[in-house]
Amino acid sequence: MELDVATPSLDARGRVTRAPLGVAHPGDPDDEFGAEPMLVNLGPQHPATHGVLRLVVELEGERVIRCIPHIGYLHSGFEKLGEYRHYNQIIPLTDRTDYLSPMANNVAFALAAEKLMGIEVTERCKVLRVIACEMSRIISHLVWLGTTGIDLGAFTPFLWSFQERERIYNLQESWTGARLTTSLTRVGGMMADVPAGFEAGLRAFCSSFPKTLDEVDTMFTRNAIWCGRTQDVGAMSREDAINYSLSGPMLRASGVDYDVRKDTPYLDYETYDFDVPVGEHGDIYDRYRVRLEEMYQSNRILEQALDRLARLEGAPLNVADPRVILPPKSRAMSDMEAMIFHFKQVMEGVPAPAGEVYLAVENPKGELGTYLVSDGTAKPVRWRIRPPSFINLACLSKLCEGALLSDVIAINASVDIVMGEIDR
Amino acid sequence: MGLIETPNAGAESAELAGVSPNFITTKLDFLANWARSNSLWPMPFGTACCAIEFMATAASRFDISRFGMERMSFSPRQADVLICAGRLPFKLAPIIRRVWDQMPQPKWAISMGACASTGGIFDTYTMVQGIDTIIPVDVYVPGCPPRPEGLMYGIMLLQKKIKGETLSDRTLRQEHLVDDRGFFLPPEKIDEISEPFGNSVHQTRSA
Amino acid sequence: MTVGPVGAVSGVGEVGGVSTAALSDRFGSAILRQAVICGDSIVWVDASRAHEILAWLRDTPGQQFDYLTDVTAVDYRDPERPLEVVYQLRSLPRNAQLRIKIPLDKTKPLVVDSVWDLWKGADWLEREVFDMFGVSFAGHPDLRRILMWETYAEGHPLRKDFPLRGHFTRAEQTRQALASNPEAHYSLEELSIAEAYDELPEDMRRRMAKGERGFVK
Numbered sequence: 038m039e040l041d042v043a044t045p046s047l048d049a050r051g052r053v054t055r056a057p058l059g060v061a062h063p064g065d066p067d068d069e070f071g072a073e074p075m076l077v078n079l080g081p082q083h084p085a086t087h088g089v090l091r092l093v094v095e096l097e098g099e100r101v102i103r104c105i106p107h108i109g110y111l112h113s114g115f116e117k118l119g120e121y122r123h124y125n126q127i128i129p130l131t132d133r134t135d136y137l138s139p140m141a142n143n144v145a146f147a148l149a150a151e152k153l154m155g156i157e158v159t160e161r162c163k164v165l166r167v168i169a170c171e172m173s174r175i176i177s178h179l180v181w182l183g184t185t186g187i188d189l190g191a192f193t194p195f196l197w198s199f200q201e202r203e204r205i206y207n208l209q210e211s212w213t214g215a216r217l218t219t220s221l222t223r224v225g226g227m228m229a230d231v232p233a234g235f236e237a238g239l240r241a242f243c244s245s246f247p248k249t250l251d252e253v254d255t256m257f258t259r260n261a262i263w264c265g266r267t268q269d270v271g272a273m274s275r276e277d278a279i280n281y282s283l284s285g286p287m288l289r290a291s292g293v294d295y296d297v298r299k300d301t302p303y304l305d306y307e308t309y310d311f312d313v314p315v316g317e318h319g320d321i322y323d324r325y326r327v328r329l330e331e332m333y334q335s336n337r338i339l340e341q342a343l344d345r346l347a348r349l350e351g352a353p354l355n356v357a358d359p360r361v362i363l364p365p366k367s368r369a370m371s372d373m374e375a376m377i378f379h380f381k382q383v384m385e386g387v388p389a390p391a392g393e394v395y396l397a398v399e400n401p402k403g404e405l406g407t408y409l410v411s412d413g414t415a416k417p418v419r420w421r422i423r424p425p426s427f428i429n430l431a432c433l434s435k436l437c438e439g440a441l442l443s444d445v446i447a448i449n450a451s452v453d454i455v456m457g458e459i460d461r
Numbered sequence: 462m463g464l465i466e467t468p469n470a471g472a473e474s475a476e477l478a479g480v481s482p483n484f485i486t487t488k489l490d491f492l493a494n495w496a497r498s499n500s501l502w503p504m505p506f507g508t509a510c511c512a513i514e515f516m517a518t519a520a521s522r523f524d525i526s527r528f529g530m531e532r533m534s535f536s537p538r539q540a541d542v543l544i545c546a547g548r549l550p551f552k553l554a555p556i557i558r559r560v561w562d563q564m565p566q567p568k569w570a571i572s573m574g575a576c577a578s579t580g581g582i583f584d585t586y587t588m589v590q591g592i593d594t595i596i597p598v599d600v601y602v603p604g605c606p607p608r609p610e611g612l613m614y615g616i617m618l619l620q621k622k623i624k625g626e627t628l629s630d631r632t633l634r635q636e637h638l639v640d641d642r643g644f645f646l647p648p649e650k651i652d653e654i655s656e657p658f659g660n661s662v663h664q665t666r667s668a
Numbered sequence: 669m670t671v672g673p674v675g676a677v678s679g680v681g682e683v684g685g686v687s688t689a690a691l692s693d694r695f696g697s698a699i700l701r702q703a704v705i706c707g708d709s710i711v712w713v714d715a716s717r718a719h720e721i722l723a724w725l726r727d728t729p730g731q732q733f734d735y736l737t738d739v740t741a742v743d744y745r746d747p748e749r750p751l752e753v754v755y756q757l758r759s760l761p762r763n764a765q766l767r768i769k770i771p772l773d774k775t776k777p778l779v780v781d782s783v784w785d786l787w788k789g790a791d792w793l794e795r796e797v798f799d800m801f802g803v804s805f806a807g808h809p810d811l812r813r814i815l816m817w818e819t820y821a822e823g824h825p826l827r828k829d830f831p832l833r834g835h836f837t838r839a840e841q842t843r844q845a846l847a848s849n850p851e852a853h854y855s856l857e858e859l860s861i862a863e864a865y866d867e868l869p870e871d872m873r874r875r876m877a878k879g880e881r882g883f884v885k
Contacts, residue, residue, distance in 0.1 A: 081553065082506060082560055084535040089508050089553060109815040110553045111508055114585030116800075117825055117832055130582070136510035152706055180513070199520035206517075216517075217510055217606055279760065282736050282789025293760070295735075300763050394706045395756055395767065397737070406756070410742050418745055423738040423756070431792040457509050460550075460815060551845035552817050558846060586825055586834030586841075587816070594842050643847045648839030655838035 052268065074102055077442075081110045085188050085446045088456030090430075094437075094445060104437035104445055106430060111460040119420035123386030124150045124224050127420065132218040134422060135458040137180050138173035138401050139219045140209070147222035148303060149396040149407035153389045156225050156361060161352040163304045164345045165231065168239070169221055170304070170398070171335040171342070175246070176205050177401035177453075178328045178335075182253065185325070185450040189266055194253055201249055204242050211235055224387060225362050226355025236343055243339050250332055257325070267321035271436045271448035274319060281432040284425050285403025286327040287452060291319030297399035311338050321451040328453070331401075361387050386415025395423075402426045402453055422461055426454040464593050464646060464654075465637055482627070490627045497541070497567060498620035500529040504540030504564065506557055508547030511574035511606040515546040518609035528616055537563040542619065543596070546606075548576035550587040554595050558639065561596040566634045569599040569623070571615055574606050580655070581605060590655035594646050597637050687711075687731055687766050695721055700771070710767040712752075718770050719781035725757060725766070726786050733757040733766060736783070739793035741801045743828045753780055753803055772803065782808040800826040817848065 075096045081089040089110035095103040115134060119127045131142040144166045151158060158166075179202050183195035206216040211232050213219040221228055257263045273283070278291035288295055296313040298306040314330035316323030355362040363382055364375035389411040397406045403425025410419040429452050436448050503525075507515055519525045519533070534540035537560045549557060561570070572592050575581035578601040580590035589595060599622060602615035626633055639645050688709055692699045698717040703710050713721050725733040738756040750771035757766045772778050782805035783790045794805040795814040802824035805811055812818050816825070821844075822835045834841060 081556055082535075084533070088512075109813075109817070110550065110556070111548065112550050112552065112587050112815040113548055113583045114587045114825065114832070117830075118583065118585055121832060133510055133582075136513055155706070196521045199517060200522065203517070203520075203522045216608065217514060277788075279734055280788045282787060282793075295760055301765075392705045393708075393710075393742075395708055395738075395765075404737070406738055408738065408740060408754070408756070410744075412745060419740075419742045421738070421740045423740075427792060427796075428789055431789065551841055554842070554845035555848050585832055586822065586830070589842065589845070590838060594838075595846065639846055643843045644839070645842075645846065648837075648843070651839040651842050652837055 052264075079445075081107075085449070087184060087450065087454055088459075090449070090454065090456060090459075092433075092445065092449070094442065096442060099441045099443075101437050101440050101442060101445055104434050106433050108427075108430070108456070108459050111456045113457075113461065115461040116420050116422065119417060121416065123415045124389065124417070125382075125386070127417075128222060129218065129220040132220055133457060134424070134461055135177075135400065135402065135405070135426075135455050136217060137455050138177035139217060140169035140221045141173035141177075141398070141400050142405065143220060143222040144170055144304075145396070145398040145400065145405050145407055147224055148398065149394055149409050150224045150389065152396050153392060153394045153409050153411055154224065154361070154387070155390070156356055156358070158226060158356060159353050161230075161346070161349045161354050162226050162356075164342050164349060165227060165354070166222065167304050167306070167309070168339060168342045168346070171338045172205055172208070172239075174335045174401045175332055176202050178332050181328060181401075181450075181453045185447075186257075188446050188450040189263065191256070191263070194256060197249055197253065201246060204238075208235060208238050208242070211238070223355070223362070225358065230354050231346075236346060239339065240343055243336050243343070246336055247333060250329065250336075254329065258329075264322060266444075266447055267325060267451075269318065270321050270440065270444050271451060272318055272320040273432065273436060277432075277435070278319065281435070282428045283403070283432060284428065285400070285453075286324050286331065287403065287429045289314065290316035290323035290327045292317055297397050297404050301397060303396070303398060309338050309341050311341075321447055324451045324453075388413060388415045389417070393419075397423070400425055402455065402458065403429055405458075422458070424458040424461065426452070426456075427459040430454050430459060464650065465597050482629075486627070486629060490629075491624075493628055494624045494626055498623040501541045501569075501616070501619070501623075502532050502534040502539060503530050504535070504537050504543045504560070505533050506543055506545045506560060508545070508549060508553065509576070511546035511577070511604075514606040514609060515544065515573065515612065518612050523609040523613065525613070525616075528613070528620070530616070537561075538565065540564055541567065542569045542571055544571045544573055545577040545592050545596075546573040548574075548581060548583055549589045549592050549595070551589055552587070554589055557592065558595050558645075562636075562638070566636070569619055570596055571600045571602060571612075571619060572598045573602045573612055573615070575603055576605075578603060584657055590651075594651050594654070596645070687725070687733075687764065690728075690730065691721065691725075694724065708765065708767055710769060712769045712771060715770045715772060715780050718768070719783060719786075722755065722757075722768065722783050723786055725768075731759065732761050733759045733764075735760050736787035736789050736793075737765070739783070739790055739797060741797045741803055741826075743801060743826060745828055747774075747828075750774060751778060751801065751803070753797065755783070778803040779806055780804075781806050782811075784808055800824055802827065819848075 077094045077096055079092040079094060081091040091107040091110065093105045093107065094101055115130055119130060122130070128143055128146060131146045132139040135142050179198035183198035186192065186194040209219055210216050212235060213221050213228060273291045275292045278288050278293055292315060294313065294315050299313055311334045314327045316327050359378045364378055368375040369379040391411055391413040393408070393410040395406055395408045397404050404423065405425055406423030408419070408421035408423065409417050412418045433449065433452060437445050440448060505512070505515060517523060519531065525531055543561060543564060545557065572578045576583060577592050580588050592598060600615045600619045602612055604611050637645065688702045688711055691711055692702065695717060698714045698721065699711060700714060701712040725731045735758040736755065737758045740754050742752045742754060751774050753770040753772065755768040757768065770780055780803060782794055784794065785807065792814060794808055795811060797803050798805060798811055799813040799815050813820060823830050
């Protein structure tokens with residue numbers, strides 16, 4: 038077996054070229070050592086598997102013949118648990134599936150429940166939900182950036198990205214009281230309005246965040262080592278990407294222009310001015326470029342949403358329906374009807390009409406779908422999460438064929454998985 | 462090790478071992494405990510959301526490096542404290558057991574979060590109702606997820622616990638293995654601590 | 669309470685539109701029922717011709733459902749109702765969505781044809797439906813449990829006759845979990861590719877094949 042050894046360098050256009058160093062002969066394949074393929078088990082406890090993922094890799098020397106992912110090590114029974122909870126009681130469960138972008142999951146579930154019940158939320162609520170979704174997109178992509186950098190050997194951007202995440206966490210904490218498990222939405226509205234100082238804080242973040250992204254861009258985008266390790270590695274063709282049901286940046290990096298926010302818009306996304314980056318080669322580098330650009334675009338959407346929020350000062354937040362939204366606590370203690378509404382909502386839950394919905398949103402990882410089936414009671418018959426990471430991860434065995442072992446780590450990082458969502 | 466019955470644990474064992482505490486042993490203990498508690502290399506057994514808060518604790522704002530814990534030891538052979546950050550399903554139970562068995566003494570375990578401590582909100586068919594049914598736990602950190610300050614408080618409690626140890630107490634460094642019947646805790650104990658309590662089961666009154 | 673249906677969240681122009689009319693023309697009695705619920709088009713089809721219908725939906729120029737969004741199943745609380753396998757389809761070129769449901773009689777074996785040959789994305793999705801509901805997919809390359817461990821004995825969790833906390837006691841579940849040998853979680857495919865399999869000691873091979881009933885020493 039001959040190995041073509043080359044060193045990566047950049048040409049004038051910024052694409053990687055390989056300057057050959059010569060041909061290496063790693064040994065006679067007929068000798069005893071190195072003749073048989075080796076079965077290596079990565080995980081489930083492993084620093085680079087991004088959670089409890091187990092990869093069984095069949096290796097011929099350094100080259101992968103087959104890579105088989107095993108999941109289920111974080112299966113918690115979310116969907117079963119949801120069948121025993123009211124719709125508002127399921128919102129805290131949604132925080133814990135994709136725990137890197139909890140507010141986006143809260144919004145996704147609330148939208149599905151509202152579609153099932155036929156509720157239209159207020160303008161202010163929609164703008165706040167867009168803010169929540171885009172903040173979640175930024176924090177999820179920042180985790181991806183930091184951990185992928187670590188996997189490929191670049192430690193410092195991990196600290197930068199977590200520092201930026203702390204600024205978003207401060208805002209999340211001032212709004213919901215929790216850094217991570219936000220439980221932000223309720224069916225028909227939100228848990229609370231944004232506090233004083235939130236808008237100023239978010240504006241300050243939006244004005245300084247692009248500078249951090251520019252630093253990351255300087256660090257990585259034209260870096261020969263980064264390009265050498267990510268370009269033409271783990272490439273997925275356009276047709277395969279569609280056939281494997283990929284979504285999100287994985288799909289867009291392969292050249293498919295599908296973004297739920299543009300194609301089946303929700304929360305008035307069609308009225309916001311933003312671009313969707315689409316890649317070309319479908320390799321790790323393109324996925325990196327797509328996610329980096331998505332962070333810039335999320336910043337852009339956040340600024341527009343803040344402008345709208347300023348115009349909607351004093352507008353109602355929740356739907357004005359006492360059967361769906363809890364009355365203010367002061368009234369619940371003094372007014373009979375308010376007390377009855379409070380009692381019925383808390384003790385019995387809000388019933389949804391019999392029927393079913395499927396609602397897709399563009400989560401940072403891909404298309405997060407919520408499929409809810411109701412039989413007319415306050416608890417769903419079936420709560421199905423269509424998990425983008427689960428479906429994106431299924432193509433890992435295809436992506437890793439013929440790659441080197443260290444590429445397996447890089448490809449796994451580029452899929453951007455979160456095991457809570459995969460295993461539910 | 463609250464749930465494990467260790468006979469002869471505590472101060473009596475020092476006498477039973479034939480060494481009564483004196484100036485030399487207490488100074489040696491102080492030195493050993495000081496060294497151990499200030500350089501605990503964590504084995505981050507991070508599974509779910511708590512792992513993200515653990516990563517935030519390790520990052521620059523909360524900086525676990527001030528406790529000497531910045532060197533994450535993903536190999537159990539070189540680790541001192543296993544921090545189980547996140548929920549533990551039954552499928553993962555033999556793995557955490559094996560990782561714990563692979564850690565050499567002295568070793569401690571921190572159960573971070575409600576799910577690792579008691580099963581949390583997941584009283585379901587898949588979830589271990591507390592990792593103390595699988596491995597012996599020293600410090601429980603409640604929260605869902607605990608704030609980084611909460612985890613650091615738990616670490617400081619562990620440091621305090623370590624500082625109260627003594628080298629002559631052999632029972633502290635005793636391995637608690639899975640017994641022949643395949644149990645770490647007796648089955649009655651597991652059922653007793655896994656009982657639903659309060660209104661964890663009757664969350665709703667509707668049909 | 670209803671203020672009005674929430675605006676266009678399923679495909680544009682798909683509400684009771686092209687796909688559903690063409691389907692009943694082409695497949696006649698295999699189409700059991702059609703409906704539009706909360707703005708989504710849903711078609712119930714017979715299991716025997718489901719694969720043919722799904723292939724037609726993917727390949728016909730006017731349909732072009734090239735993207736399989738989701739495969740799942742629903743077990744209703746009412747024991748009289750059949751278990752339904754649900755396929756959520758999307759047409760990327762036409763920007764349209766469709767839901768196909770296959771009702772299965774719970775008194776008979778639950779088998780449908782796999783659509784893995786049509787959409788590779790169905791691989792893990794069908795494995796999950798098998799794991800959680802016990803529906804077998806004929807023609808699937810590797811139908812084994814995906815979320816629970818392969819020799820999981822308690823049943824299929826998302827069925828309505830499966831209690832939330834499982835059938836066994838906590839102590840028994842813990843014991844079974846601790847007794848399982850992590851090596852046993854290799855699939856037979858993986859074991860066969862390991863060249864050294866034949867050289868493994870006999871008791872280790874037996875332990876690996878046996879799976880869950882061994883003891884951790």
